[in-house]
Amino acid sequence: MKFEGLLKVTFWKVIGVVLMAAGFFAAIQRYATGLGATTNLVDTFPWGLWIGFDILVGVGLAAGGFTIAATVYVFNLERFRPILRPTILTAFLGYVLVICGLMVDLGRPWAIWHAIIMWNPHSVMFEVAWCVMLYTTVLALEFSPVVLERFRLQRALKLIKMITIPLVVLGVILSTLHQSSLGSLFLIIPGRMHPLWYSNVIPFLFIISCVAAGLAMTIVESFLSSRAFGREVELPLLSDLARVVVVVLALYFTVRIQDLVSRDALQYVFQPSYQSALFLGEVVLGVVLPFFLLLSKKVRSNRNGLFYSASLVILGFIAHRMNTAITSMERWPDRIYVPSWQELAVTLGLAAFGFMAFAFVCRYFKVFGEEAHTHEGATAGEGTLGTLPLGVSAD
Amino acid sequence: MVKTKALLIDITKCVGCRECTRACAKANDLPEEEAKELSATHYTVVQGYNDDSVFVRRLCMHCNQPTCVSACLVGAFTKTETGAVLYDESKCIGCRYCMQACPFEVPRYEWGSLTPRIQKCRMCHERVVAGGQTACADACMFGATVFGDRDALVTEARKRIDEAPGQYVDYIYGLREAGGTSVMFLSGIPFEQLGFPMNVPKEPIPELSWRVLSQIPKYTVAAGVMLFGIHWITARRNEVARFEAEAARARHDTDSTER
Numbered sequence: 001m002k003f004e005g006l007l008k009v010t011f012w013k014v015i016g017v018v019l020m021a022a023g024f025f026a027a028i029q030r031y032a033t034g035l036g037a038t039t040n041l042v043d044t045f046p047w048g049l050w051i052g053f054d055i056l057v058g059v060g061l062a063a064g065g066f067t068i069a070a071t072v073y074v075f076n077l078e079r080f081r082p083i084l085r086p087t088i089l090t091a092f093l094g095y096v097l098v099i100c101g102l103m104v105d106l107g108r109p110w111a112i113w114h115a116i117i118m119w120n121p122h123s124v125m126f127e128v129a130w131c132v133m134l135y136t137t138v139l140a141l142e143f144s145p146v147v148l149e150r151f152r153l154q155r156a157l158k159l160i161k162m163i164t165i166p167l168v169v170l171g172v173i174l175s176t177l178h179q180s181s182l183g184s185l186f187l188i189i190p191g192r193m194h195p196l197w198y199s200n201v202i203p204f205l206f207i208i209s210c211v212a213a214g215l216a217m218t219i220v221e222s223f224l225s226s227r228a229f230g231r232e233v234e235l236p237l238l239s240d241l242a243r244v245v246v247v248v249l250a251l252y253f254t255v256r257i258q259d260l261v262s263r264d265a266l267q268y269v270f271q272p273s274y275q276s277a278l279f280l281g282e283v284v285l286g287v288v289l290p291f292f293l294l295l296s297k298k299v300r301s302n303r304n305g306l307f308y309s310a311s312l313v314i315l316g317f318i319a320h321r322m323n324t325a326i327t328s329m330e331r332w333p334d335r336i337y338v339p340s341w342q343e344l345a346v347t348l349g350l351a352a353f354g355f356m357a358f359a360f361v362c363r364y365f366k367v368f369g370e371e372a373h374t375h376e377g378a379t380a381g382e383g384t385l386g387t388l389p390l391g392v393s394a395d
Numbered sequence: 396m397v398k399t400k401a402l403l404i405d406i407t408k409c410v411g412c413r414e415c416t417r418a419c420a421k422a423n424d425l426p427e428e429e430a431k432e433l434s435a436t437h438y439t440v441v442q443g444y445n446d447d448s449v450f451v452r453r454l455c456m457h458c459n460q461p462t463c464v465s466a467c468l469v470g471a472f473t474k475t476e477t478g479a480v481l482y483d484e485s486k487c488i489g490c491r492y493c494m495q496a497c498p499f500e501v502p503r504y505e506w507g508s509l510t511p512r513i514q515k516c517r518m519c520h521e522r523v524v525a526g527g528q529t530a531c532a533d534a535c536m537f538g539a540t541v542f543g544d545r546d547a548l549v550t551e552a553r554k555r556i557d558e559a560p561g562q563y564v565d566y567i568y569g570l571r572e573a574g575g576t577s578v579m580f581l582s583g584i585p586f587e588q589l590g591f592p593m594n595v596p597k598e599p600i601p602e603l604s605w606r607v608l609s610q611i612p613k614y615t616v617a618a619g620v621m622l623f624g625i626h627w628i629t630a631r632r633n634e635v636a637r638f639e640a641e642a643a644r645a646r647h648d649t650d651s652t653e654r
Contacts, residue, residue, distance in 0.1 A: 036508075074629070107487075114486055126468040173619060187604050188600055189495060192498075
């Protein structure tokens, strides 16, 4: 390994290090003085930015991991293999960050292992905890070939390859359970959430939206790393992903509106209020606009068009999770929550850590440039570029 | 089998003397200062309404099927057979899901502590198990808070409403809220005017998440079968495509040699 590149000072590296240092300092302060002194959380508002962003958004943006893994291994669409490793890495780092975020947010973090031996299967949080533990392990194993290859550990590599398919299947099951369970967490508080966000289909909304966001994240991550590492971006692959994003956004929008209509909650959209403004921002800018943008072939096959539309999907997704966790709880005027600087610093620091860890791993391991294990026939059988990667049109 | 105990709080009888809050503080070794809201050091408070002419006690409702018990991932909450809902700090990991989940917003947190605990009314569990009653019921000189078997108190509450219909709102708060609670209220003015949440579901709330959680085993098996199935079919399809491509090439090769 050559490490001299690490010390080269660049603009983004300086920003990253500053954010990480601030986050680290804020975390130290949180451990030294407690949650009350360092956060704006209070008895009537016990969950804030760390749960809303670091956990709910962090897990959701890692959803590319299970969708792309399923595409390549379950649906056998080999064409997508070149984006598999970076996506799995994004997902793995995402989950590691979620665990870091949890360790800061939990009041008694030293007791986190209790979830392993003290069971309460009636708790959604119990499901969440087990999914985090198991899926992080699965992601580590899914990514392990990259590390094993690097150090030429052939026997371990062979072993991992043998269990790849069961591992991916397990990963898909755990992810879908986990993504939906984050929504299910809110099922138990019907009386405390704004009707624009509380719904009994919230687990489904969470899982549908995370697929769109996970794929959008794959697109954005591809563009950013192509810039950082001077690679060619896999444009045809990414525009195919964008096509799936269009379908998923349409499905999400349909379910969301149907749900509002069936609960007679559509009226709140048109009542001028702080909540309806945030709802409209979330749905119009984060779902409807990227849907129409990506529907156009011109946008989909244009580098900038694709990048900015995917970014909108991600922002819309973040808005949905933040609105669910924070805006929907602010029903009473005395409950406005604004995160403290320590909460912001930890969140930004963790994000910076994620970006830098991604760049580091990409630099020293073979994350990019994995060829599709194609055979002439296989590619032909998969249909040409531009077909749905779910293989609907093939054969 | 011990009968489930309960507290009946008659708002029409409360004069706001706050003897109950002082007795509570003493019984639980808490600071004896007055407060307006529940906190980690105030398990019960008395709030004044309508220019301090009506007084309402706040405390844990001790639900029959508590949301906190079902929400806590490590099972730090238990519903005892006397009716009290108790918290065990040795299990707690500090996720605060109980605080989010409670329909009455009761659990409070020791935000200032480095080893924070959830704090709330314990329905004087040790005193009740020893055959006594809660400190607050003991202290109340006006019969505004009475302690007893839940069944008997429901009958008593019904009787009071029936005997003086003009004096009471025809509603026992806590009879059906969240599937029924061990703390019940009677009032002379509508409960919604006294800060009581009226949109609390009338059935046990844990049911809301159990409906989804109970499907997990079925989902896991079905999804597993489906995913392996899709893999099997698509792998075979690729294999066939590969075979056909090879056959086509072989044909092409023979064709060219013949020519």
